[in-house]
Amino acid sequence: MSSIDYNPFDYDIDIRAHDVWRQMRDEAPLYRNDEHNFFALTRYDDVLTGLLDVETYSSRYATSLDLMGDEEWTGPLFIFRDPPEQTLLRKLVSRAFTPKAINGLESRIEAICDDLLNPIEGLSVFDFVDRFSALMPPTVILALLGFPRGLEQNLRESMDAGLHIEESATAGSSRELIDQTGNLSHEVYALVPELCEQKRREPADDLLTILATHERELLDGSTRPLTLDEISGYVALIGGAGAETVARFLAWAVVLLAEHPDQLAELRDDLSLVPDALEEILRYEAPSPVQGRRVMRDVELHGQVIPAGANMLLINGSGNRDERHFADADRFDIHRKIDRHLSFGYGAHFCIGAALARLEGRIGLEQMLRRYRDWEVDDEHLEWIHTSTVRGYKSVPLAVNAEPQ
Ligand code: HEM
Numbered sequence: 001m002s003s004i005d006y007n008p009f010d011y012d013i014d015i016r017a018h019d020v021w022r023q024m025r026d027e028a029p030l031y032r033n034d035e036h037n038f039f040a041l042t043r044y045d046d047v048l049t050g051l052l053d054v055e056t057y058s059s060r061y062a063t064s065l066d067l068m069g070d071e072e073w074t075g076p077l078f079i080f081r082d083p084p085e086q087t088l089l090r091k092l093v094s095r096a097f098t099p100k101a102i103n104g105l106e107s108r109i110e111a112i113c114d115d116l117l118n119p120i121e122g123l124s125v126f127d128f129v130d131r132f133s134a135l136m137p138p139t140v141i142l143a144l145l146g147f148p149r150g151l152e153q154n155l156r157e158s159m160d161a162g163l164h165i166e167e168s169a170t171a172g173s174s175r176e177l178i179d180q181t182g183n184l185s186h187e188v189y190a191l192v193p194e195l196c197e198q199k200r201r202e203p204a205d206d207l208l209t210i211l212a213t214h215e216r217e218l219l220d221g222s223t224r225p226l227t228l229d230e231i232s233g234y235v236a237l238i239g240g241a242g243a244e245t246v247a248r249f250l251a252w253a254v255v256l257l258a259e260h261p262d263q264l265a266e267l268r269d270d271l272s273l274v275p276d277a278l279e280e281i282l283r284y285e286a287p288s289p290v291q292g293r294r295v296m297r298d299v300e301l302h303g304q305v306i307p308a309g310a311n312m313l314l315i316n317g318s319g320n321r322d323e324r325h326f327a328d329a330d331r332f333d334i335h336r337k338i339d340r341h342l343s344f345g346y347g348a349h350f351c352i353g354a355a356l357a358r359l360e361g362r363i364g365l366e367q368m369l370r371r372y373r374d375w376e377v378d379d380e381h382l383e384w385i386h387t388s389t390v391r392g393y394k395s396v397p398l399a400v401n402a403e404p405q
Contacts, residue, residue, distance in 0.1 A: 006031060006040065011384070017391065022318075029042065032304075041312065043318075044342070047314045047319035048342065051314055054347065059079065059081065059294075061073070061294040063293065065388070075233050082348075083348050088218070090352065092211075093207060096206075096207045097352050097353060098355075102359055105144065105359065109359060109360060117132060117368075129393060129395055133364070141238060144206065192228060192235065196208060199213065200212050241351075242357070244387065249287045251392055251393045253281050253361065253364075254375065256332055257375075258375055258377045263333075268369045278365065280333060282343040283343060285317075286341075288317075290315050290316070290391075293313075294310075295311075295312050296308060316343060316345065320342055372401060373401045375399060377397065377399075381397045383395035
């Protein structure tokens, strides 16, 4: 039994996770936690192998420890399904996420960023998360889905509340809560039937039109229209997966660049460096750093047997900092050549929204670099968000310097 204490529900451990993960990589590459009933893998190669092997490591019992119970998930939340069902459910919406479809959103995302950043242009101090990074992604997702404007605050709050985790959580303890609420606010849920009717009458270039007018393919080869609950499930999944993650990603971007002002200056002087810088930001601080799985057969690893039925945490946020894969892995360097980081997962469940997240990241960061010469973070008032899925900040007070260059 290892002396390392990695309790994923502990707020303090969440904050200093990189130190704990480093210790796990070095001293307990297969980590066992009896109290919370899970194993964990932290080295890059082990995490990647686990993500790719969907037959051994199943997502069907949910993918965050607080949700992982004895029953399998059903329904369209394909992040909690395995191939071949997951493949069919994912295929239905994947046409809305092709690079071409996503690049078509560029001018809308620019306009959304302008709408949020223009009103705060005169302020020298503001909360970056509250005023920008937590609002831009739900606004973009609602546009992608085809909802009317004005619900973004509502979607944001329902996702925050649905993913919030208490320190007293245990394996499986949130399961019932999510079953009941579907993680979608009443206001958003209530609009789905009427909007689907509207999309059938007047099809538009959005995701709700796809969900309302296309049939779901079943394993026996037959097809049928989606039920309203299934459509709501898709909306909840895409809203849940795409809002919180991007909010944390952008917050990490401004915090890391404030900590490395020389690299901030380089980016400001040459915006063509932004895409590579974003990959380093994603590697360095994975917004969704832990992926849970259920082990489906006995597996032998690092001299121990992991029994079928165990919970396994694949810690991609740790794999990204593994010295065995990335030289000088704890150094933040926007010029680093990254072959493959694990922040969007890998294999069958690779993030369907990765191209959208990268576009939102690029536009959001470019807008900040165009508007401000540099910025500083009020470290004393940084606040963490504690959720079952994302890791990062709830509040980032920024003092911006808008002096002309
Ligand atoms: C920086 C932002 C983002 C990060 C770090 C991120 C991270 C991830 C990760 C790690 C997975 C794999 C989960 C697993 O293996 O169990 C995933 C899957 C997923 N992501 Fe993202 N994501 C981001 C943005 C988005 C956006 C913008 C959307 C949609 C609008 C989205 C929708 C999804 C969906 C639907 C899945 C499930 C895919 C499947 O199971 O086939 N994500 N994401």
